Amino acid sequence: MAQLDIENLSKRYGDFQAVREVSLQVADGEFLVLLGPSGCGKTTTLRMVAGFIEPTAGHVKLGGRDVTLLPPWRRNAGMVFQSYALFPHLTVAQNVAFGLEMRKVARAEIAKRVDDALALVRLAGHGGRLPRQLSGGQQQRVALARALAIHPDVLLLDEPLSNLDAKLRQEVRVEIRELQQKLGLTAVMVTHDQEEALTMADRLVVMSEGAVRQVGTQRDLYERPANRFVADFVGRSTFFEGMVEAPGRFRTDGGLTLACVGGTPGRGALALRPERVGIASTAGSGLDNNLRGTVEFVSYLGALIDIHVRLSPSDRLIVHVANRDGAFVPEVGQPVHVGWPAAAAQVFNE
Numbered sequence: 282m283a284q285l286d287i288e289n290l291s292k293r294y295g296d297f298q299a300v301r302e303v304s305l306q307v308a309d310g311e312f313l314v315l316l317g318p319s320g321c322g323k324t325t326t327l328r329m330v331a332g333f334i335e336p337t338a339g340h341v342k343l344g345g346r347d348v349t350l351l352p353p354w355r356r357n358a359g360m361v362f363q364s365y366a367l368f369p370h371l372t373v374a375q376n377v378a379f380g381l382e383m384r385k386v387a388r389a390e391i392a393k394r395v396d397d398a399l400a401l402v403r404l405a406g407h408g409g410r411l412p413r414q415l416s417g418g419q420q421q422r423v424a425l426a427r428a429l430a431i432h433p434d435v436l437l438l439d440e441p442l443s444n445l446d447a448k449l450r451q452e453v454r455v456e457i458r459e460l461q462q463k464l465g466l467t468a469v470m471v472t473h474d475q476e477e478a479l480t481m482a483d484r485l486v487v488m489s490e491g492a493v494r495q496v497g498t499q500r501d502l503y504e505r506p507a508n509r510f511v512a513d514f515v516g517r518s519t520f521f522e523g524m525v526e527a528p529g530r531f532r533t534d535g536g537l538t539l540a541c542v543g544g545t546p547g548r549g550a551l552a553l554r555p556e557r558v559g560i561a562s563t564a565g566s567g568l569d570n571n572l573r574g575t576v577e578f579v580s581y582l583g584a585l586i587d588i589h590v591r592l593s594p595s596d597r598l599i600v601h602v603a604n605r606d607g608a609f610v611p612e613v614g615q616p617v618h619v620g621w622p623a624a625a626a627q628v629f630n631e
């Protein structure tokens with residue numbers, strides 16, 4: 282495995298800038314996940330690393346070697362596609378051998394590597410089958426085995442789990458992550474699924490409109506989002522729109538005055554995570570913000586209960602209550618009190 286360096290990588294289609302000067306370093310053995318909404322440029326970035334798309338500008342370096350201009354089969358990157366991209370008329374073993382034949386590996390060595398790769402993905406003994414004789418999850422594992430058989434410097438995964446059903450997806454996530462850690466693989470995965478990203482990554486890259494918005498660990502992105510986009514995209518937040526009147530004081534467009542920490546006077550938004558808000562039938566004390574409201578919506582999510590509270594004609598707050606014995610779960614229409622410490626909210630100036 283090797284370190285991957287992406288330097289000022291850009292892709293332009295006519296007037297449209299699909300990827301804007303993306304620079305990322307992926308350490309040897311690290312699992313990096315590119316996360317972002319549809320169209321943000323994450324797939325284009327991954328495909329430029331794989332060699333399927335030629336960048337307009339910038340460089341890709343694998344183990345210190347500049348591979349920007351090399352075709353896919355000359356850079357040692359193993360790629361797994363959303364669609365699996367298995368050859369339907371080739372057996373599992375022939376599919377896994379494909380990349381090795383392209384690379385002119387000796388026969389005996391190919392046979393050994395195919396067996397090893399199939400064993401790694403727990404498909405030993407399935408080499409003689411055709412892809413259509415396997416389940417979706419097994420086909421995806423064949424695709425993974427094919428990528429691993431070339432002993433890649435970097436493993437590239439393009440939404441590898443999105444064709445699997447929800448339950449299987451949760452299992453395969455853990456499986457891929459454990460395999461990646463066991464083999465010390467350097468890996469880059471693209472997904473738009475937050476939970477998938479959070480489960481699998483060492484570090485995450487949040488992209489929007491072709492650009493990197495923040496790079497960090499799960500905790501960095503959740504606890505210290507660098508901007509409003511990240512606060513909105515990673516996890517849930519309530520946003521109050523309004524003005525920072527003075528550092529520490531925010532006035533919403535609905536007329537609420539809220540205590541916060543810092544902020545530069547001017548227009549902005551106050552973001553608050555739903556689990557940081559307390560809710561009760563009686564007024565709280567000792568918190569920087571104590572407000573009254575009326576419950577408008579309650580949704581039972583299992584581990585969490587999602588409660589929407591109207592605070593003013595234009596201010597609504599989401600509260601998450603952990604579903605445990607004795608939890609206060611109000612009903613729609615019920616008056617309630619909500620509260621949170623100033624430090625629980627984050628101010629984003631416009």
Ligand code: ATP
Nearest residue numbers: 294297299317318319320321322323324325326473
């Ligand atoms: P998704 O999750 O939907 O695949 P993405 O973040 O992976 O989204 P990309 O596939 O990288 O997004 O595409 C980024 C942008 O570039 C999109 O707006 C897309 O329409 C545009 N784009 C991609 N390929 C081309 C192309 N060949 N010609 C023109 N525009 C393209």
